[in-house]
Amino acid sequence: MIAEAAQHAEVAVHGMEWTVKELFTYPNEFIYWTIQIVMYPFLTGLVAGAFVLSSLYHVFGQDDLKDIAKFSLLFSFALLLVAPMPLLFHLQQPQRNWEVMLTPHFTSAIAAFGMVFSVYMAIVASEIWFVYRKFFVERVNELKNKEGLGNAILKLIYTILTLGVFDVSERALHKDERAVKMLAGIGIPVACFLHGYAGFIFGSVKANALWMTPLMPVIFIMSAIVSGIALCLLTYIVIMEWQKFQITRHGRRSWHMSADEVKGAEIDMVRKVSKYLIGFLVAAITLELLDLIFRGYTAVKSWDILRSVIYGKDFFNIFVLQYSIGNLVPFVLLLLPGLTVKRTVLATLLVLFGVFMMRWNVVIGGQAFSLTFAGYMHYHLPIIPHDAETFKEGLFGALLMGGLPFVFFWIFNKIIPSLKYK
Amino acid sequence: MKFTRRDFLTTAAKGALITALPAGAIKFLGPDEVRADIDSSGKVRWAFLVDTFKCVGCGLCVKACKNENETPYGAPVTRTWVERYIIKKNGEMLADTPLGARDGFTDNKVRGDEVDPKDIGKAFFVPKLCNQCDSPPCVQVCPVGATYQVGDGVVLVDRSWCIGCGYCIMACPYGVRFFHPVHKVAEKCNFCYHRITKGMQTACVDACPFGARKIGNLKDPEDPVTKIVLTERVGVLKSEYGTKPQVYYLGLDENVR
Numbered sequence: 245m246i247a248e249a250a251q252h253a254e255v256a257v258h259g260m261e262w263t264v265k266e267l268f269t270y271p272n273e274f275i276y277w278t279i280q281i282v283m284y285p286f287l288t289g290l291v292a293g294a295f296v297l298s299s300l301y302h303v304f305g306q307d308d309l310k311d312i313a314k315f316s317l318l319f320s321f322a323l324l325l326v327a328p329m330p331l332l333f334h335l336q337q338p339q340r341n342w343e344v345m346l347t348p349h350f351t352s353a354i355a356a357f358g359m360v361f362s363v364y365m366a367i368v369a370s371e372i373w374f375v376y377r378k379f380f381v382e383r384v385n386e387l388k389n390k391e392g393l394g395n396a397i398l399k400l401i402y403t404i405l406t407l408g409v410f411d412v413s414e415r416a417l418h419k420d421e422r423a424v425k426m427l428a429g430i431g432i433p434v435a436c437f438l439h440g441y442a443g444f445i446f447g448s449v450k451a452n453a454l455w456m457t458p459l460m461p462v463i464f465i466m467s468a469i470v471s472g473i474a475l476c477l478l479t480y481i482v483i484m485e486w487q488k489f490q491i492t493r494h495g496r497r498s499w500h501m502s503a504d505e506v507k508g509a510e511i512d513m514v515r516k517v518s519k520y521l522i523g524f525l526v527a528a529i530t531l532e533l534l535d536l537i538f539r540g541y542t543a544v545k546s547w548d549i550l551r552s553v554i555y556g557k558d559f560f561n562i563f564v565l566q567y568s569i570g571n572l573v574p575f576v577l578l579l580l581p582g583l584t585v586k587r588t589v590l591a592t593l594l595v596l597f598g599v600f601m602m603r604w605n606v607v608i609g610g611q612a613f614s615l616t617f618a619g620y621m622h623y624h625l626p627i628i629p630h631d632a633e634t635f636k637e638g639l640f641g642a643l644l645m646g647g648l649p650f651v652f653f654w655i656f657n658k659i660i661p662s663l664k665y666k
Numbered sequence: 667m668k669f670t671r672r673d674f675l676t677t678a679a680k681g682a683l684i685t686a687l688p689a690g691a692i693k694f695l696g697p698d699e700v701r702a703d704i705d706s707s708g709k710v711r712w713a714f715l716v717d718t719f720k721c722v723g724c725g726l727c728v729k730a731c732k733n734e735n736e737t738p739y740g741a742p743v744t745r746t747w748v749e750r751y752i753i754k755k756n757g758e759m760l761a762d763t764p765l766g767a768r769d770g771f772t773d774n775k776v777r778g779d780e781v782d783p784k785d786i787g788k789a790f791f792v793p794k795l796c797n798q799c800d801s802p803p804c805v806q807v808c809p810v811g812a813t814y815q816v817g818d819g820v821v822l823v824d825r826s827w828c829i830g831c832g833y834c835i836m837a838c839p840y841g842v843r844f845f846h847p848v849h850k851v852a853e854k855c856n857f858c859y860h861r862i863t864k865g866m867q868t869a870c871v872d873a874c875p876f877g878a879r880k881i882g883n884l885k886d887p888e889d890p891v892t893k894i895v896l897t898e899r900v901g902v903l904k905s906e907y908g909t910k911p912q913v914y915y916l917g918l919d920e921n922v923r
C-alpha cells in the first residue's frame with residue numbers, strides 16, 4: 245500500500261523513505277524524528293558529562309582527576325560546538341533556525357535552547373580562558389623573539405587569546421583560580437540543566453506514551469555523565485598510547501616523561517576515573533529500571549502496546565544491546581580486579597555504545613508504535629544516501645556529527661595542548 | 667494564507683509602537699491581547715460535528731479536501747481521513763484507512779485479508795480531522811510560535827515562519843499533523859479557514875453527500891451544531907490528554923482510536 249503510494253506520489257513525503265508501517269496506523273504517522281535526534285541528546289550528553297568530569301577536580305578538589313580535568317574541559321568545548329548541529333540538520337527549513345533565538349515561544353521546551361546553550365557556551369569558554377590564560381601569555385612571550393611567518397601567526401592567535409590581559413602575577417593567577425572554581429561550580433548545574441532539558445523535550449510530550457515521564461530529565465542527566473566520562477577516559481587513553489608510541493619511536497626528547505612513566509600515570513588515571521564511571525553507571529541503570537518497573541506495575545492504557553514494543557519488537561535493542569552489552573558487560577569488566585588499559589578501552593567503548601542505544605531506544609522506540617495503540621512503525625536507517633535528505637538523516641549524516649567533535653578537538657589541541665600543559 | 671501571523675504581529679507591533687511612543691513607552695502585546703486583537707468579537711468558536719451513523723466511507727470528503735487544500739493527491743498524507751472499524755463477533759477489532767480512504771472503502775478486505783461478513787458483529791466509519799483543541803499541545807510546543815491559535819478557536823500554521831522541527835507533529839495525540847510534501851513545513855486541517863471566514867462551508871462538509879460532517883459556531887445558540895452538542899450525547903476523541911478537542915462525534919464507539 246505504502247509502496248504503491250510512493251509510486252504515485254508526485255513529491256516525497258518526509259518520513260516515508262525510512263518508515264515501514266504495520267497494522268493500523270494513522271495516515272500521517274511516520275518516523276519524523278530520526279537518527280539526528282538520537283545524535284542530539286547523545287552529543288549534549290557527552291558535553292555535560294565531560295564538563296562534570298572536569299568540574300569534579302576544579303570544584304570538589306578531586307586531585308586524582310587533575311590531568312584529565314583540563315583535557316576534558318577542552319573536549320567538552322569541542323563537543324559543545326557540534327551539539328546543536330544535529331538539530332539543525334534535521335530541520336525542514338534549516339535556514340530559518342535563527343527564529344528560535346529571535347522569536348522564541350517560551351511555552352516550548354525547544355525555545356529555551358538558544359539561551360541555555362549560549363549561557364553554557366559562555367561559561368565553558370571563559371573557564372577555558374581562565375585555566376589557560378597564563379599559558380597564552382607565556383606563549384606570546386616565547387614567540388616574541390622568534391622569526392618566520394608561522395610564528396608570527398601563532399603569536400597573533402595567542403595575543404588575541406590573552407584578550408589583552410598580560411598580568412601573570414601571583415595575585416592575578418590566584419584570582420584566576422578562584423574564577424575557574426566559580427565557573428566550574430556554576431557550570432555543573434547549567435550542564436545538568438542543558439542536558440536535563442534535552443530530557444524534558446521528550447519527557448514533556450504527553451502524546452507519546454513512552455517519552456512521557458518526569459524521570460526522563462534525570463535519566464538523561466545520569467546517562468549523560470556516564471557517557472561523558474567514558475568518552476573522556478577513552479580519548480585520554482588513545483592520546484596517552486599515541487604519546488607512548490611517539491616516545492619509543494623518537495626517544496625521550498619529544499616528551500618530558502619516559503614511556504614507562506607515561507604508562508604508570510595512565511593506568512593510575514584509568515583506575516581512578518573508572519571508579520567514578522561505575523558509580524554513575526549504577527545510578528543511571530537504577531533510574532531506568534525504576535521507570536520500566538513503574539510502567540509495568542501501573543499498567544495504564546498504553547502499557548499493552550508499550551509492553552509489546554519493549555519486550556517484543558525492541559527486545560533485542562533494549563535488553564541485549566543496551567542493558568547487556570552496553571551496561572552489564574562493561575560494568576563487570578570495570579569491576580573485576582586488576583583493571584588493565586585494554587579492558588578499560590573495551591569497557592568505555594561498550595558504555596558509549598550502551599548510552600547511544602539508550603538514546604536510540606528512546607527516540608526511535610518512542611515512535612515504534614502508533615498513536616492508535618493498534619499498529620507499529622519500523623525505522624530503516626538510510627545507509628547509502630541518494631539525496632540530501634537520506635544523507636542528512638542517514639548513517640553518514642550521523643557519522644559526520646559523531647566525527648566533528650574530534651576534528652574540532654584536534655584543532656583546538658594544536659593551540660591549547662590540553663594534555664602536555666601542567 | 668495571505669495574512670500571516672508575522673504580518674499581523676509586525677502590524678500590531680507597529681501600531682502599538684505608534685500609539686505608545688507618544689506616551690514614551692513601548693507596549694508589548696501578550697498572547698491574550700494578540701488573540702483578542704485577531705477576533706475581538708468573541709462571538710465565534712468554530713467547532714465540528716461528525717455523525718458517524720451517517721458516514722458510509724465513500725471518501726469524497728478526503729478527495730475534496732486534497733483538492734481544496736492542495737495536498738499532493740498521490741501522497742499518503744492528508745488533512746482529513748476516514749477510518750473503518752470492524753469488530754468481529756469474537757471481539758477482535760480490525761481497523762484501517764488505506765491512503766486515508768481517499769478512494770473510499772469498496773471491498774471487504776482489510777490490509778489484503780478478506781473479512782467474512784458473517785463474522786462481523788459491528789462495523790462503522792469514523793472521519794477524522796484536526797480537533798482545533800481548546801488547549802492545543804501543538805501550539806504549546808512550537809519553539810517559534812509558527813503554530814498559533816486564533817480567537818475563534820482555529821489553530822493555524824504560518825508557512826513562512828515554521829522551521830520544520832516537527833515538535834508539533836510529535837505533540838499532537840491525534841496524528842493529524844505532517845510535513846507538507848511541497849512546502850516542507852508543518853501542515854494540518856484548519857477547518858478550511860479561508861472558506862469559513864468568508865461564510866462558506868468547509869470543502870469536506872460540502873462534499874459529503876450524507877451530511878455526516880457539519881461545521882458550526884458554538885457561541886451561537888441557534889447554530890444547528892451547537893444545538894446538537896448541547897442537547898444530544900456527543901463524544902470527543904482522547905479526552906484523557908487534556909487537549910479539550912472541539913470535534914464532536916455522534917455514535918462514538920469505545921473501539922475508536
Ligand code: SF4
Nearest residue numbers: 796797798799804838
Ligand atoms: S488535533 Fe492536534 S493539531 Fe489539531 S489542535 Fe489538537 S493537538 Fe493541535
Ligand code: SF4
Nearest residue numbers: 808828829831832834
Ligand atoms: S514544525 Fe513548524 S509549526 Fe511545528 S513546532 Fe516546528 S516550527 Fe512550529
